[in-house]
Amino acid sequence: MKKLLHILAASLISSAPVTGSTAEATVSDGKVKIGVLADMSGVYADACGPGCLEAVRMAVDNFGGSVLGAPIEVVSADDQNKPDLGAAKVREWIEQGQVDAVTGLVSTAVTGAATKLLTANERIALIVGAASNAFTTSECSPFNAHWTYDVVSLVAGTVKPMVESGKKKWFFITADYTFGYDLEKAATEIITASGGEVLGSVRAPLGTTDFSSYVLQAQASGAEVIAMANSSADLVNALKAASEFGITEMADVAGLLVVTTAAKAMDPSVAAGMNLTAPFYWDMDEVTRDWSARFKARSSVSIPTALHASAYSSTLHYLKAIEAAGTDEAKAVMAKMKTMPVNDVFSRNGYLRRDGRLVHDMYLVRIKGPSERESENDIFVVEKTLPGDDVYLSLEAGGCSFALNRQ
Amino acid sequence: MSIFPEINLFGLFSQLLVGMINGSFYALLSLGLAIIFGLLRIINFAQGAFYMLGAFGAWLSLQFLGLNYWWALLLVPVGVGLLGTLLERTLIRRISGEGELYSLLLTFGVALIVQGLFSKWFGVSGLPYQVPELLQGGIRLPVMYLPTYRVWILLLSLGVCLAAWLLIERTRLGSYLRAGTENPQLMKAFGINVPLIVTLTYSFGVALAGLAGVLAAPVYSVSPLMGSNILIVVFAIVVIGSMGSIGGAILTGLGMGVIEGLTKYFYPEASATVIFLVMVLVLIFKPAGLFARAA
Numbered sequence: 001m002k003k004l005l006h007i008l009a010a011s012l013i014s015s016a017p018v019t020g021s022t023a024e025a026t027v028s029d030g031k032v033k034i035g036v037l038a039d040m041s042g043v044y045a046d047a048c049g050p051g052c053l054e055a056v057r058m059a060v061d062n063f064g065g066s067v068l069g070a071p072i073e074v075v076s077a078d079d080q081n082k083p084d085l086g087a088a089k090v091r092e093w094i095e096q097g098q099v100d101a102v103t104g105l106v107s108t109a110v111t112g113a114a115t116k117l118l119t120a121n122e123r124i125a126l127i128v129g130a131a132s133n134a135f136t137t138s139e140c141s142p143f144n145a146h147w148t149y150d151v152v153s154l155v156a157g158t159v160k161p162m163v164e165s166g167k168k169k170w171f172f173i174t175a176d177y178t179f180g181y182d183l184e185k186a187a188t189e190i191i192t193a194s195g196g197e198v199l200g201s202v203r204a205p206l207g208t209t210d211f212s213s214y215v216l217q218a219q220a221s222g223a224e225v226i227a228m229a230n231s232s233a234d235l236v237n238a239l240k241a242a243s244e245f246g247i248t249e250m251a252d253v254a255g256l257l258v259v260t261t262a263a264k265a266m267d268p269s270v271a272a273g274m275n276l277t278a279p280f281y282w283d284m285d286e287v288t289r290d291w292s293a294r295f296k297a298r299s300s301v302s303i304p305t306a307l308h309a310s311a312y313s314s315t316l317h318y319l320k321a322i323e324a325a326g327t328d329e330a331k332a333v334m335a336k337m338k339t340m341p342v343n344d345v346f347s348r349n350g351y352l353r354r355d356g357r358l359v360h361d362m363y364l365v366r367i368k369g370p371s372e373r374e375s376e377n378d379i380f381v382v383e384k385t386l387p388g389d390d391v392y393l394s395l396e397a398g399g400c401s402f403a404l405n406r407q
Numbered sequence: 408m409s410i411f412p413e414i415n416l417f418g419l420f421s422q423l424l425v426g427m428i429n430g431s432f433y434a435l436l437s438l439g440l441a442i443i444f445g446l447l448r449i450i451n452f453a454q455g456a457f458y459m460l461g462a463f464g465a466w467l468s469l470q471f472l473g474l475n476y477w478w479a480l481l482l483v484p485v486g487v488g489l490l491g492t493l494l495e496r497t498l499i500r501r502i503s504g505e506g507e508l509y510s511l512l513l514t515f516g517v518a519l520i521v522q523g524l525f526s527k528w529f530g531v532s533g534l535p536y537q538v539p540e541l542l543q544g545g546i547r548l549p550v551m552y553l554p555t556y557r558v559w560i561l562l563l564s565l566g567v568c569l570a571a572w573l574l575i576e577r578t579r580l581g582s583y584l585r586a587g588t589e590n591p592q593l594m595k596a597f598g599i600n601v602p603l604i605v606t607l608t609y610s611f612g613v614a615l616a617g618l619a620g621v622l623a624a625p626v627y628s629v630s631p632l633m634g635s636n637i638l639i640v641v642f643a644i645v646v647i648g649s650m651g652s653i654g655g656a657i658l659t660g661l662g663m664g665v666i667e668g669l670t671k672y673f674y675p676e677a678s679a680t681v682i683f684l685v686m687v688l689v690l691i692f693k694p695a696g697l698f699a700r701a702a
Contacts (some may be wrong), residue, residue: 041523042632046532176676205679209627209636212425213671213678216551220418236533236628244538244626246545246552265532265628302530 026327027070029098034060034315037086037114038104038129040078043207043233046261046301048106048129052311054299056103059315067322075099079110081206086110087117094121100328101126101318103311108132108179112139119143122330126314129307131231131257132182133393136357140400143330144356145318145337147347148310149279151179151186154257156391157277157364157384159187162225163194167252171223172201173214173238175230183229183256199223208234211241219247231257236265243270259305263367263379272369277391279362280306280346281380291345303377306346313346314358349388355400359388421551422672423665428557430664431564432619436641437648437656438568439615442575445651446588446608449499450511454641455634456518457613461487461620462629463525466536476539480621487617488610495609500602518634525631533628560622567618568657571611575653584608643686649696659697 036053039045053076060072075097079086086107093099094117102118105111106129118125119141126145127135133150135141163170170191174180180203188198199221202214215238218226226242228235235255242248248270255262258276282292282304291312292304301308321336322328342350342358350360365380373379395403436458443451464483468474474482494517502509538556545554575581587594587604594601620633627633641660648659663682670681677684689697 041526041531043531045526046530049531202675204675207632207636208679209633210425210429212428212557213422213668214675216421216425217418217672219551220421233531233533233628233630233632240626240628244554244556246554261530261532265535267535267537300527 026068027322028100028328031071031073031098032067032319032322032328033073033075033093033097033099033101034318035090035093035097035099035102036074036076036104036311037079037089037102037110038076038106039081039110040076042081044081044106044129044231047232047259047305048104048307048311051299051301051305051308052104052106052128054301055295055308055312056315058295058298059312059319063316063319067319068326068328070328072319076104079107081107081110083107083109083113087113090114090117094118094123099123100330103128103314105130106307107177108134108182109177111135112178115139115141115144124318124330124334126311126318128310128314130179132178133186133398134178134182136353136355137393137398137400140355140398140403142334142356142402145314145334145352145358146356147314147358148306149257149277149362150357150392151183151256152393153279153362153388153391154183154277155187155190157362157386158254158256158275159190159227160194161275162252162254163191163196167224168196169222169224170196170198170227171218171221171225172198172227172229173211173218174201174203175234176203176205179231180229184227187227187229187256201229204230204234204238206230206234209237211238212245214238215242215245215247218242219245219250223251225252225254227254227256229256232259232262233265235262239266239270243267258367259307260303260377260379261305264303264377266367268368268370268373271367274367275383276365276367277362277386278306278365278380278382279360280309281363281365281382282309283378283380284363284382287345303379309346313342313344316344317342317352348385353395353403355395355398355403357392357395357398359392361388362386362391417550419669419672422668424551424553425557426665426668426671427661428561428664429667430661431561431568432623432637432660433641433644433664434568434657434660435564435615435619435622436637437644437660438571438653439612439619440641440645441648441651441653441656442571442615443609443612444645445653446575446584447605448507448510448588449609450507450514451609451612452511452515452638453494453518453521454514454613454616455636455638456521457487457491457616457634458620458623458637459522459525459631459634460490461617462536462624462627462633463529463620463631464617465621465624466534466629469536476621476625479624480618483621484614484617487620488614491610491613492606494613495606499609500605503605518638522631522635529631531630531632533630536624536629538625556625560626563622564619567615571615572653572657640682643682647682647686647689647697649699652696652698655696655698 038048040049077089101124103126105127108130111130115125172184174184321333325332325336338352347360364384465479542556587601591601648655671678
C-alpha cells in the first residue's frame with residue numbers, strides 16, 4: 001500500500017511539470033486573462049457595464065473555463081468614461097496583470113487611449129461599445145477587433161431613407177466628444193450625398209440633464225429632422241425635452257445610436273415609430289431569445305443590449321481562435337480570428353476583415369408604440385436585414401494603411 | 408449685432424426663460440444647502456442623494472402605492488425629510504463639533520452608498536414619469552412654446568424659496584434657529600431645545616431637496632445619477648453666493664441658471680463649466696462670496 005502511494009505520488013510529481021510546460025509553451029503565464037474595461041456606474045453602465053462583464057463570463061463558462069489546458073481569468077474595472085483612468089487601468093493590467101485581451105471599451109475617448117496602449121504592447125482589443133470608425137480607419141491597428149457597430153453602419157440604414165422621403169433639412173444635437181463628432185460627420189455625408197442639407201448643430205456635454213436649450217435651438221433652425229448624435233441617458237433626456245417643448249409634433253427625431261436600454265427608458269408614445277439601425281435585438285429569433293433568457297438568468301440586466309451580446313460573441317470568437325491557433329500569442333490569434341467566420345447569437349454572416357472591422361448583418365428596426373407592446377421589453381420590430389457589406393465602409397474606403405499595404 | 412450675426416432676439420429670450428427655470432431648481436437646492444450650512448455648519452454632500460430620493464419617491468409611490476403626482480408633491484418631501492432626521496440622529500450627530508470637513512466626508516460617503524444601491528436596483532438609464540394631467544400641454548408664446556409644467560416649476564420654487572427666506576429671516580422661529588446655532592449654550596439656558604432645532608433644521612433643508620426631486624421627476628429622467636450630476640453645480644452656486652447666505656443662495660441660483668442658459672446659446676461646449684468659471688472669478692475677487700455679510 002505504501003509503495004503504491006509512493007508510485008502514485010511520484011507519477012503525480014513527474015506528470016505535473018509536463019502538463020505545466022505544455023501550457024507554458026502555448027499560453028503565456030499559464031493562463032488566458034481577459035480584462036473588461038467599461039463605464040460600470042455612469043451614463044453608459046446599462047448599455048454595457050456590469051452586463052458586459054457577465055456576458056464575457058458567460059462566454060468563458062460556455063467555452064468550459066479553460067483553453068489549451070490553461071484556465072481563463074476575467075478581470076474588470078470601471079473607467080468612469082475618463083480616458084486617463086482607463087489608460088492607467090490598462091497599463092496596470094498589461095504590466096502587472098498579464099492581461100492578454102481587453103474588451104468592453106465603451107466610450108470612444110477611453111477606447112482611443114486604451115487601444116494605443118494595447119497595440120504598443122501587442123495585446124488584443126475587442127471593441128464592443130465605442131462607435132467611432134477611427135479604430136479601423138485612421139487609427140487602425142493589427143490588434144484591434146471592432147465588433148458591434150461603427151458610426152457609418154449606424155447611420156447607413158436610418159438616414160438615407162428619411163432624406164429620400166423628403167425630409168431634407170436636418171439639425172444635430174451632438175455629444176461633445178469624438179463619438180458625437182464622428183457620428184454627426186458620418187450622417188452629414190449621407191445627408192448631403194442624398195440631396196439634403198444640415199442647417200446646424202449644437203454640442204452638448206456628455207451627461208447633460210436638461211436639453212431644453214438645445215432643443216429650442218434645434219427648433220429655431222426650422223429643421224425637419226432633429227438628429228440625436230448621442231446615446232444612452234443623453235439621448236433619453238434629449239428626447240424628453242424635445243417632446244416637452246412640443247418639437248416632436250413639428251419635426252421628426254432621428255436617434256442615431258439607440259441601445260435597447262435607452263429605448264426602454266424613452267416615453268413609448270414619443271418614441272413610437274422611430275426608425276433606427278440596430279446591430280442586434282434580443283427578440284429577433286429563437287437563437288437570440290434563447291441566449292437572452294440564459295443571459296438574463298445569470299445577470300441583473302433588465303434587458304439584454306447589442307453590446308452585451310457583442311461582448312459575448314467577441315470573447316467566444318477570441319477563445320476559439322486561441323484554440324485553433326494553439327497559442328495565445330496575439331498576432332497568431334488575430335490571424336486566426338480573421339480567417340474564421342463569425343456566426344453566433346450576435347453576428348450573422350460575419351467575418352473579421354483585415355482592418356479589424358467585424359462586418360456582419362445589421363437591422364433596420366422600428367420602435368413599437370405603447371399599444372403594440374406585449375411586455376416591458378417588447379420594444380423593437382425588425383423590419384429589414386441590412387447585409388454587412390452594404391452598411392459598413394469598404395476596406396478601400398476606410399483606408400487602413402496596414403490592411404491595404406498587405407494586399 | 409455685427410459681432411454676433413446669428414443672434415436672434417426671440418431665441419435669446421427663450422433661452423433666458425429656460426435658464427431661469429433651471430435656475431429655480433438650483434435656487435431650491437442651494438437654499439437647502441445654505442440653510443444646513445448657514446445654521447448648522449454641516450457641509451451636506453448628501454443633498455444630491457436626497458434630491459434623487461425625492462424623484463425616486465415620486466416614482467415609487469406611483470408604481471407601488473398608486474399615489475399621483477400631487478400626493479407625491481405633498482408626502483415625498485416629508486418622507487425625505489424624515490430620512491434626513493434619521494441620518495442626522497444616527498450619524499451626523501456623532502460628529503458634531505468635529506469640524507466641517509468631517510460632515511463633508513460622512514455625507515459624501517452616505518450619498519455614494521445610496522447612489523450605488525439605487526444604480527444596482529434600478530439601473531442608470533432612467534425611469535419615465537409622466538407630467539401630471541393638469542399641467543400637460545403648454546402656452547404658445549410668440550417666441551417659443553412654453554410647457555405649462557415649466558411655468559409651474561418656476562412659480563412653485565420661487566414661492567417656496569421666498570417662504571423659506573421669510574421663515575428664517577423674519578419670524579421668531581427663525582430667530583431661535585439663528586440664535587441656537589450662534590450660541591447654543593445661551594439658548595439652552597433660555598430653555599430652548601437646541602438638539603431638536605438642529606434636527607428640524609437639517610430635516611427641513613433635506614426636505615427642500617426632496618421637493619426639488621419630485622418637481623424634477625417629470626422633466627428629467629428619474630435616475631440614480633441625477634443627484635451627483637447636479638450636486639457639484641449647486642455647491643459652486645452656494646460658494647458663489649457666499650456659504651450660508653440664504654438670500655444669496657436663492658439669487659445666485661437663479662442668476663447662474665440664466666448664465667448657464669446664455670452659455671448654452673452662445674457657446675454650448677462651455678455650458679458644463681461656466682458656473683465653475685464664475686466660481687473661480689468670485690473666489691479670486693470676492694472670496695467670501697457675492698452676498699457675504701460684513702462680519
